[in-house]
Amino acid sequence: MSKLRVNAFSLSIDGFGAGPGQDLENPLGIGGGALHKWAFSTVTFRKMFGQEGGATGPDDDFAVRSFENVGAWILGRNMFGPVRGPWQDESWKGWWGDNPPYHVPVFVLTQYARQPIVMEGGTTFYFVTDGIHSALEKAKAAAAGKDVRVGGGVSTIRQYLSERLIDEMHLAISPVLLGAGENLLQGLDLPKLGYQCSEQVATPLATHVVIKRA
Amino acid sequence: MSKLRVNAFSLSIDGFGAGPGQDLENPLGIGGGALHKWAFSTVTFRKMFGQEGGATGPDDDFAVRSFENVGAWILGRNMFGPVRGPWQDESWKGWWGDNPPYHVPVFVLTQYARQPIVMEGGTTFYFVTDGIHSALEKAKAAAAGKDVRVGGGVSTIRQYLSERLIDEMHLAISPVLLGAGENLLQGLDLPKLGYQCSEQVATPLATHVVIKRA
Numbered sequence: 001m002s003k004l005r006v007n008a009f010s011l012s013i014d015g016f017g018a019g020p021g022q023d024l025e026n027p028l029g030i031g032g033g034a035l036h037k038w039a040f041s042t043v044t045f046r047k048m049f050g051q052e053g054g055a056t057g058p059d060d061d062f063a064v065r066s067f068e069n070v071g072a073w074i075l076g077r078n079m080f081g082p083v084r085g086p087w088q089d090e091s092w093k094g095w096w097g098d099n100p101p102y103h104v105p106v107f108v109l110t111q112y113a114r115q116p117i118v119m120e121g122g123t124t125f126y127f128v129t130d131g132i133h134s135a136l137e138k139a140k141a142a143a144a145g146k147d148v149r150v151g152g153g154v155s156t157i158r159q160y161l162s163e164r165l166i167d168e169m170h171l172a173i174s175p176v177l178l179g180a181g182e183n184l185l186q187g188l189d190l191p192k193l194g195y196q197c198s199e200q201v202a203t204p205l206a207t208h209v210v211i212k213r214a
Numbered sequence: 215m216s217k218l219r220v221n222a223f224s225l226s227i228d229g230f231g232a233g234p235g236q237d238l239e240n241p242l243g244i245g246g247g248a249l250h251k252w253a254f255s256t257v258t259f260r261k262m263f264g265q266e267g268g269a270t271g272p273d274d275d276f277a278v279r280s281f282e283n284v285g286a287w288i289l290g291r292n293m294f295g296p297v298r299g300p301w302q303d304e305s306w307k308g309w310w311g312d313n314p315p316y317h318v319p320v321f322v323l324t325q326y327a328r329q330p331i332v333m334e335g336g337t338t339f340y341f342v343t344d345g346i347h348s349a350l351e352k353a354k355a356a357a358a359g360k361d362v363r364v365g366g367g368v369s370t371i372r373q374y375l376s377e378r379l380i381d382e383m384h385l386a387i388s389p390v391l392l393g394a395g396e397n398l399l400q401g402l403d404l405p406k407l408g409y410q411c412s413e414q415v416a417t418p419l420a421t422h423v424v425i426k427r428a
Contacts, residue, residue, distance in 0.1 A: 013385070013387070013399075013411060013423055013425075014229070014399040014402075014404060015228070015229055015399070015400075031405075171227070173227070173387065173421065175411045175413075175414035175421075175423055176411060177404045177405050177409060177410060177411050177425065178405065179402075179403035179404050179405040179406050180403055180406075183400075185227075185228040185229070186229075186397075186400055188228075188393075189393035189394050190228060190391045190393050191245075191391050191392065191393035192393050192394075193393075195391060196391060197227060197389045197390060197391050199389075200389035200418065202416025202417060202418070202421050203416060204414065204416070207387065207389075207416050207421040209227055209389055211227075211391065
């Protein structure tokens with residue numbers, strides 16, 4: 001059955017999924033880049049960004065898993081870009097250049113309507129203005145039996161978790177303290193929502209935990 | 215120089231150092247026992263509680279380190295016992311039986327004065343009613359050049375962290391979700407307080423992180 005998944009979502013020890021102050025120069029917020037050291041070390045992510053080398057092993061295994069059987073993505077608007085409020089024009093097309101690493105339909109949650117953007121390599125960005133349930137419905141239809149992956153950010157994942165809609169979530173806890181930013185789990189009682197930790201694999205760069213809904 | 219340390223303090227993935235509902239039957243709060251699976255697996259902790267067997271390796275290395283060079287302890291009152299409010303009588307002498315695993319002076323923070331309790335094996339419980347700075351001063355004097363270890367709980371550690379008095383803190387993050395309880399780091403900006411993660415060692419049972427003040 002088609003699942004709603006979160007994969008390879010990096011967190012700091014103190015629970016932040018991004019640093020404070022996201023902008024053009026700091027797409028992951030200040031200090032947020034350090035969260036992803038484990039990912040940047042892997043063959044899979046390096047290849048995705050056109051770089052050679054990288055390691056195989058457990059970090060890479062999780063990177064590989066993160067892209068398997070994904071038929072559509074859902075992204076929060078802040079993950080799509082730094083623009084806030086109404087779209088000023090049509091120029092912003094995501095952080096990822098002409099050929100984004102999705103290669104499937106991507107549904108972007110926003111309050112401001114915008115025409116779909118067809119990118120190179122199979123990625124089309126659709127803008128959904130009528131909420132998380134509608135985005136999920138559209139993404140499931142587009143995924144045609146494959147899974148839907150919620151890319152983030154924190155606020156989007158929290159909304160889907162609160163509604164018990166996430167089936168499976170892979171977090172990578174990095175040995176970093178951020179101190180401020182967006183906290184993923186604060187105030188969410190995951191066991192009460194039916195979630196349990198089902199897997200833990202630790203490497204020198206991250207502790208990977210998989211959380212599943214019972 | 216004598217340090218103020220936290221060691222072997224277990225946290226859930228969602229940041230809780232104890233489960234909710236601590237009482238006589240659940241000294242670690244509901245579900246809190248699962249946090250300490252890594253510790254209960256080690257030779258060192260098993261021996262301390264009179265049990266045979268157990269594993270050596272990185273979990274045990276941290277268990278060993280946690281007891282090295284400790285000249286005195288500081289405990290919050292809730293860590294000493296489930297009694298709340300004024301002491302009803304002198305009967306409660308801690309969770310640990312006649313010969314507690316401290317073997318040095320232990321300073322218990324409380325609002326309610328009580329005479330010291332001399333236990334077997336070198337442990338004496340002293341009750342400190344004039345705050346965390348006073349407890350630290352007394353503990354440092356008693357430790358005679360050795361380190362002082364803050365045993366917990368969460369509230370006590372948070373108070374010492376907020377005042378930048380902890381020199382070094384070893385946390386063991388266990389692959390467990392608690393959902394509620396006492397959150398160790400929520401609302402504390404550790405980098406701003408001068409703390410950084412200096413070491414990470416991961417095992418199947420826990421991710422050990424060491425946090426130090428610059």
